[in-house]
Amino acid sequence: MAQKWRMGLLKVSKFGGSSLATGEQVRQVCDIITADPDRRLIVVSAPGKRHKHDIKVTDLLIAAASERLMGKIGASECAEAIERYRNIVTELKLPDEVVEPIARDLTERLSNDTDDTDLYMDTMKAGGEDNCARLIAQVLQTRDVEAHYVNPKDAGLLLSDEPGNAQVLPEAYNRLRNLSERPGITIFPGFFGYSKEGHIVTFSRGGSDITGAILASAVRAEVYENFTDVDSVFAAKPSIVPNPAPISELTYREMRELSYAGFSVFHDEALEPVYRAMVPVHIRNTNNPKSAGTLILPHCNSRQTPVVGIAAMSHVCCIYLSKYLMNRQIGFGRRLLQILESENISFEHIPSGIDNLSVIIREENLPTDKEKRVVEQIRKILAPEDISVERGLSLIMVVGEGMQHTVGIASRATTALADSKVNIEIINQGSNEVSMMFGVKSNDMDTAVRALYAEFFNGDNNSS
Ligand code: ASP
Numbered sequence: 001m002a003q004k005w006r007m008g009l010l011k012v013s014k015f016g017g018s019s020l021a022t023g024e025q026v027r028q029v030c031d032i033i034t035a036d037p038d039r040r041l042i043v044v045s046a047p048g049k050r051h052k053h054d055i056k057v058t059d060l061l062i063a064a065a066s067e068r069l070m071g072k073i074g075a076s077e078c079a080e081a082i083e084r085y086r087n088i089v090t091e092l093k094l095p096d097e098v099v100e101p102i103a104r105d106l107t108e109r110l111s112n113d114t115d116d117t118d119l120y121m122d123t124m125k126a127g128g129e130d131n132c133a134r135l136i137a138q139v140l141q142t143r144d145v146e147a148h149y150v151n152p153k154d155a156g157l158l159l160s161d162e163p164g165n166a167q168v169l170p171e172a173y174n175r176l177r178n179l180s181e182r183p184g185i186t187i188f189p190g191f192f193g194y195s196k197e198g199h200i201v202t203f204s205r206g207g208s209d210i211t212g213a214i215l216a217s218a219v220r221a222e223v224y225e226n227f228t229d230v231d232s233v234f235a236a237k238p239s240i241v242p243n244p245a246p247i248s249e250l251t252y253r254e255m256r257e258l259s260y261a262g263f264s265v266f267h268d269e270a271l272e273p274v275y276r277a278m279v280p281v282h283i284r285n286t287n288n289p290k291s292a293g294t295l296i297l298p299h300c301n302s303r304q305t306p307v308v309g310i311a312a313m314s315h316v317c318c319i320y321l322s323k324y325l326m327n328r329q330i331g332f333g334r335r336l337l338q339i340l341e342s343e344n345i346s347f348e349h350i351p352s353g354i355d356n357l358s359v360i361i362r363e364e365n366l367p368t369d370k371e372k373r374v375v376e377q378i379r380k381i382l383a384p385e386d387i388s389v390e391r392g393l394s395l396i397m398v399v400g401e402g403m404q405h406t407v408g409i410a411s412r413a414t415t416a417l418a419d420s421k422v423n424i425e426i427i428n429q430g431s432n433e434v435s436m437m438f439g440v441k442s443n444d445m446d447t448a449v450r451a452l453y454a455e456f457f458n459g460d461n462n463s464s
Contacts, residue, residue: 010180011038012221014190014212017048017056018229019286020132023091030139032227032289033185041179041219043190043212044136046128047084057081057128058191058205064110065124069117078110085131092139102131118163122202125164126192129208133189146184155179157193157214159201166193166201168214168273176218188215209267217277224279226266227286233258233265233294235309236453240446245457247308248292249300254308254399255281257435261311261397266296306402306409307456312449314394314442315363316348318426319374321384322356332382333357339377343370348395349437351428356386358426360439363391393425394445396438398452404433413438416455422448 015029033039046057055063060081067074082103089098109127114120133149140147156175159166172193179186190208195201203210209226216224232246233255250258252275259268265283274281274296281296326332333350340347340359349360366374371389378387403409410429413436417424426439440448 009038010040010219010221011036011223011225012041012043012212012216012219013039013225013227014043014208015045015227015286016208016229017045017058019048019227020044020046020136021048021050021054023088025286026088026092026136026139028286029136029227030143032286033140034143034145035289038222039185039225040182041186041188041215041221042136043188043208043215044129044132045190045208046132047088055080057084057132058125060084061106061109061124061128062121065121068110069114069120074110078106081128082106085135088135094139094142098135098138102135105131119199119201122163122192123200125202126189126200129189129191133187137187140185140187147187148182148184149187149189150179150182152189152192152211153194153198155188157211159193159195159203161195161197161199161201163199163201165204166195168193168210169196172214173218176215179215180219204267204269206264206267207269209270210273213270213273213279213281216279216281217273220277221279223282224274225282225284227284227289228265229285229287230265230283231285231288231291231293233263233283233309235457236449237262237312240312240449241310241453244453247294249295249297249303250308251300251401252296252298253432253434254401255296257397257399258309258311260313261395262313263309263311271296300401303402305400305456306406307398307400308402309399310449310452310456311397311399312394312445314445316393316395316439317361317363317366317389317391318393318439319359319361319366319378320356320386320388320390321358321378321382322386323382323384324355326357327354335381336378339374339381342377343374345370345374349426349428351426360393360395360426390425392442393439394442394448396440396445396448396452398436398438398456399434401434403436410436412455413452416451417448420447420451422451 048056060077064074064077085102086099106127109124137147137149158169158172190211192200192202234244236244252271256271259266278298282293284293285291345365347359347361351358422440422444424438428437
């Protein structure tokens with residue numbers, strides 16, 4: 001083997017699906033891995049989209065499994081997924097046989113028992129990452145690099161038995177710690193682990209970020225590098241604000257707020273493990289590894305500006321209720337939340353006044369049938385004078401730790417919105433003052449984001 005290994009410093013590097021979509025990208029990923037001897041624990045996603053209208057391997061596998069669950073064969077979708085690996089193998093000029101075990105594995109998964117539909121689906125979904133990790137290990141070996149695939153079960157990635165939304169079990173961390181002692185480069189498939197019963201279970205979509213974060217925390221990595229397809233996290237979505245400012249440093253709390261409201265560059269569930277272990281996260285671009293990227297840290301002491309980013313999410317609704325003397329009625333809030341709980345509805349915010357209260361919910365969590373039942377129950381149990389449900393809202397988040405020490409941010413934000421003729425429907429600010437939330441009608445969302453961006457980033461963001 002050409003490479004010498006030194007123990008000690010260890011970087012966990014995760015490569016997303018858009019970094020692994022073609023043979024050329026796989027080559028680039030392998031160049032990045034071998035360019036730094038500290039990159040010894042690598043997490044990979046399944047091959048993603050090659051272009052805008054392409055289909056991710058994970059989506060092909062989900063489509064194949066869905067067909068099979070509907071009593072059909074699902075073979076064409078599965079063949080398409082296998083074809084994606086074949087293309088990568090061909091582009092890398094590797095022998096055709098390399099794709100054979102991948103084809104066998106995916107075909108076998110497809111023909112598995114379907115009695116437990118959720119577990120069947122998760123086994124199919126995990127096939128994308130699992131085969132990609134085996135392939136990357138093999139590509140590195142052809143370069144004479146010591147690289148080994150590791151199965152998450154053997155490594156000890158134990159997850160809760162919640163297919164499609166699994167959570168890491170605390171005992172997994174101790175088991176995973178040994179990964180730092182393995183020789184050579186370890187290639188770990190993202191997105192899935194195993195339940196105590198030994199079943200494959202996946203995280204929520206985009207969950208390879210979570211795998212990387214768990215490993216980085218378990219081995220106390222010096223840094224968790226998250227390679228994706230953008231140069232950095234930006235201060236606003238480029239689809240709304242042209243050429244937004246790149247963010248060079250962010251705190252964990254700021255990233256949490258931004259990813260909550262639609263900054264999809266880093267999975268929001270991935271922050272917790274690294275936050276607890278205080279491992280810095282470095283968001284980097286596979287296609288431009290020289291760019292500085294964005295660092296996510298416990299504190300950013302050097303930043304001068306109070307606001308770091310403006311995020312927005314649409315498809316939000318609001319249940320509004322009012323009742324005279326609500327503030328004196330003990331148990332009113334509890335009973336309201338119990339009604340939501342009994343319908344398995346999670347809520348986002350509860351801004352309130354003395355005699356009124358709004359519950360903000362993602363629209364996907366309040367389909368019309370549930371809305372009808374919830375409103376009936378609220379009328380029956382709480383007898384409000386007024387109740388209404390408003391759909392088509394968006395939440396805009398103004399985010400920045402510096403807001404805690406700066407006077408006038410709310411005034412600047414509301415003035416900017418008023419000047420742009422955006423009506424604010426809801427305002428909420430948590431007591432930690434990391435973010436300020438504005439609810440607006442969805443057709444005002446882009447205008448609102450642009451107005452706030454112009455206020456805090458095009459002028460003097462620094463003033464207090
Ligand atoms: N491949 C999975 C997905 O598309 C997980 C990931 O890419 O992180 O959701």
